[in-house]
Amino acid sequence: MSESSIEKNRLENIDLMQIEYFSDLPISKREVIVMEYSNPMAITIRKFLTSVGFEDVHICKEIKDAVRIFSDFINKEVSVPIIIDDNISYENIKRIVNEVFEIQPNAKIIIITxxxxxxxxxxxxxxxxxxxxxxxxxxxxxxxxxxxxxFENNDQGQGMMAEQSFEFIRTASERISQNKIQDILKTSNIETENLIKKSSESRNIMLETEILEAACNQCNSTNITYIAECPNCKGINFKQQNLIEHYYCGEVFPKEPNNTTCPKCNKEIGAVGTDYREFSDYYVCNSCNDRFPKPLSRFNCLDCNNFFIEKLAAWKKSKIYRVRS
Incomplete structure (x- = not known):
């Protein structure tokens, strides 16, 4: 397969992943976009929309404005319903429908006619x-x-997706944390408790203990990952390795298998305890050659991308459940 074909397939796979991701976005019950040329009709539509619970009604007279606002919300990971009055030409209606579906294939579009x-x-x-x-x-x-x-269909769909995602997490784990489930699935307390209750009643999980979990000090999410880095260059290309200090010349260097010669003085390193000593549990960076007893550890929040060290972490109590096979 040619390089161009491989790149094309890679981009197509990325596009499919993006389409699948954006198809799962929640629908806003607060914001709505209206494509309407007539001011009197826009006022009437706004009145009905506020009566059914919408707080922000974005009235647009230009297709580009409606598509731009919709795209902005999608980038914020929220889908917004779009209402189009068919007092514009049929070709323009098809144009805005096609452009919106290119951004989100299952966008909610309503036609007034x-x-x-x-x-x-x-x-x-x-x-x-x-x-x-x-x-x-x-x-x-x-x-x-x-x-x-x-909204009824969307809520049912979101509930099914939450159950499927919960099952994926459960079957891939030996233990699961209530906090992490809630932060990863973006479910409410009640929704999370219902998922856990249902799984407990099916004897798929059982309560084991309660712990304190590190959480992001910016957004309070426990959906975080641990990062270990070289303290000198902040790289990750390091490994645990014992060090040797050669008494004859004072050189300190990583211990290598079958290496009995000092890299500085080129003499035999001799006997341990007499001619040299070993330092265990050290790390050697292959990028900058620094040696250190402990990597620099940080947390990265997968929700807001905040980086923080352990002593600045927030701490949250959480129930731990053992997964039963």
Whole structure:
């Protein structure tokens, strides 16, 4: 396979991973985007949307503005419903639908129309993947029905994904922490407790003990990883190795198998205790050749990317569950 083909396949795999990731984003119940040219109609739509619970209604008259705002929310890992009034041309409606679906394939798009649902243009849009249609004349109940259906399906989907993710973590572990489950899955206290309760009742896990866990001192997440580095160059290319101090010339160097010659004076190192001594449990950096008794240890938060040392960590109590095979 050529290098260009390999690179193409790699990029296609990355695109598929991004599509799968963005498809799982939660739907905002606070923000909504409206594509509407008419000011009086925009005011009416805003009134209905605030009545069903939306707090921030982004009214757009240009397609590029609606797509930009939607893309900004996706970058913040939140999907926002989009409402399009079909008082714009059908070609422009298809354009915004296509652009939004390129960003998030399962985006929630609602069309406001005076046409019947069996109209050829409406059926084409429904086939393309729009979520629903609100027919004119507008009513508060029609808005309630549409968003109740969208959020109910989304909540069910999110619940199923949380259960699947929990099972993946459980089956890949010998012990699991309640804090880590909640921080990794981004579930609420109640949702996390329900997942654990269900698994406990199925005898898949059992409560073992309670511990203190290190947490990020910036966002309080326990979804962190431990990093060990060379204190001198901050590299990771080091290994544990005993050191030899040669009494004759004072040289200190890493002990190597079958090496009996000092690299400085080129003399035989002699007998241990008489001609040289060993330092155990040292580390040698292959990048800068520094030697040290203990690596520099830091934590990296996988949620906010904060780096911090152990003495600055926050500490949280957590229940530990043993996974039963």
């Amino acid at each position: 005076a046409k019947e649902k069996n109209d050829i243009q409406i059926t084409e849009l429904l086939s393309a993947g729009i979520s629903s249609v609100i027919q004119k004349p507008l009513s508060l109940q029609s808005f309630r029905n549409v968003f109740s259906h969208i």
